[in-house]
Amino acid sequence: TALKLGMIPADGIGKEVLPAAQRVLEALGSSIPKTTFIPLQAGWEEFQRNGKALPEETIKILKEECDAAMFGSVSSPSHKVEGYSSPIVALRKHLDLYANVRPVSSVKIPNQSSYHQCDMVIVRENTECLYIKKEEIKTNSDGSKIALATRQITSTASSRIGKMAFEIALRRGKEREQAKSQGKSVWWNGQPKVTIVHKSNVLSITDGLFRESVRSVKESTNRYDSIKMEEQLVDSMVYRMFREPEIFDVAVAPNLYGDIISDGAAALVGSLGLVPSINAGDNFVMGEPVHGSAPDIEGQNIANPIASIRSAALLLSSLGYVEPASRINAAVDAVLEEGQYLTPDLGGKSSTTDVTEAILKRL
């Protein structure tokens, strides 16, 4: 078998970090199937060039030719631009990538002052909530304006993201047991846990449905009996993540809360430049660093390639190539723990290329 990967660097530093991930994948050689990389267009820059943020061609090739994809990062116009709509949101929808899985874990980097013990996975619903983009605006007779957006929560989408969260908790529990039996130290010694994040004290109907749907995933089977289930209101979640991040294992959240808490978690581990994600559906998966396009550092070869490289590892592991994925992660951890090659976001002076090459050496 061979792999065809759609590569969509999109905007800003996406164009610098995605090639880094590609170099790492290429370096794996025969431990993964022969991989072809297909460059594809999307983004705000593409919109400015050709009037489409997400060309049909890109969707067509992804659907018809690719086994999976990697996405860089998007910029957005600072104000509403007629005809422009976020291509990453659209891609998630088009490919039915209903789960955004974001593992956030701390690595001991030498000389990093703020060090939080954190090893959690955020499982973000990726298709609905306020991201359905149903918005309208009206002008009143006095000239004032009223804008409305619709937030949609369905039992179907909430259950399937809930199931994903419990499955991940189950797998993490097993991995920890295995690590312990090999004499490795693990942070989390407790029972695997899923924390449901919502705001049902205000949104009793929509978030009430999310909460109930996720709860029934556990309650309707004995498969998840070993997993603890807890809840946090989203405001309280942000508070606790910063006060005691070590208490979280897997968190599952509707789209917008998931977006917000994953940036929060990224701050805990030192940099958004470290946090990977995959957008996963039943038939397709797309790796994507959690960071944005960072226009302020674009083109300087100083963006941290690690989020993107780790996203490639996540992608591999979700395709079943667990062993090569672990090799990538081990190489990344080694470089971080050594602390010699760090980009400026981590207080270092290395370039994107330096860090990538350091990782390649340790593969």
Added chain:
Amino acid sequence: TALKLGMIPADGIGKEVLPAAQRVLEALGSSIPKTTFIPLQAGWEEFQRNGKALPEETIKILKEECDAAMFGSVSSPSHKVEGYSSPIVALRKHLDLYANVRPVSSVKIPNQSSYHQCDMVIVRENTECLYIKKEEIKTNSDGSKIALATRQITSTASSRIGKMAFEIALRRGKEREQAKSQGKSVWWNGQPKVTIVHKSNVLSITDGLFRESVRSVKESTNRYDSIKMEEQLVDSMVYRMFREPEIFDVAVAPNLYGDIISDGAAALVGSLGLVPSINAGDNFVMGEPVHGSAPDIEGQNIANPIASIRSAALLLSSLGYVEPASRINAAVDAVLEEGQYLTPDLGGKSSTTDVTEAILKRL
């Protein structure tokens, strides 16, 4: 003149911290007008007793007899209960308390490990966004459910909250200048700044309107020429608040984002038990600690009374009693800096009463 204050302890620790605030107000003696405290009911416990979370009587007395009010904290049922709706959200609406002003600043507490330099005010829109509580649910023919909520943003509400934010930034700028001229050290030496928090890369119409409305407040006058205006997407805001809280002065946000980022800011300064707020309208103001009802520590006399006491100070200062408000704040700061009397949330062993009395002594 005399002052009539409605006192609504509501649920959980609200019933312990509100009396503490009252003791401090009483101790101010003749430096404020003679104050009568009128106990009023609301909350989840009240709902369980009498079937109403917010009795009409409470609203009537607040509107007809009170000059201002203090609110404790509410519990909420863990699942949807017919007829129950959050009384704090309803009070904000009934009294048109359109601004929720939450100053968050760090105090050097001895032996506190995580210490962030933070001195910001979060100005949260308090009447709309997803808090309008327009929600509905439908069952599809296959038994699955779809729930919808409406998020409302108006130019009117966004402009008035924007104006409030710029006014606060102006006042803070003046206060800092004054402090500096008195030889005091201030953290923030830069230009006063207002950061607009939104997510217009996804919600281009609703958050676009919020953003535009706040921007025009500044752009339509030269009154705010001295104030810098910046923007942050809400996810990025949470990230940056944790990475570099010292860069923020005043942040203005739609209701839900404001809710989330103020809990985040509270984590930065050591405890939710320190963060006060006022719900302010053009004709009424209600002090309210940012923390919740904390059922886990209820009735143990260990809740931190400082958020509530500082809310009383904020209330006084918004009513024009700036001098007695500063006395309260100075007493609180003295107790914190001394580090002798701290409740468990700050790593201490003191009781609510101990801390309150320590503050009373330093008044």
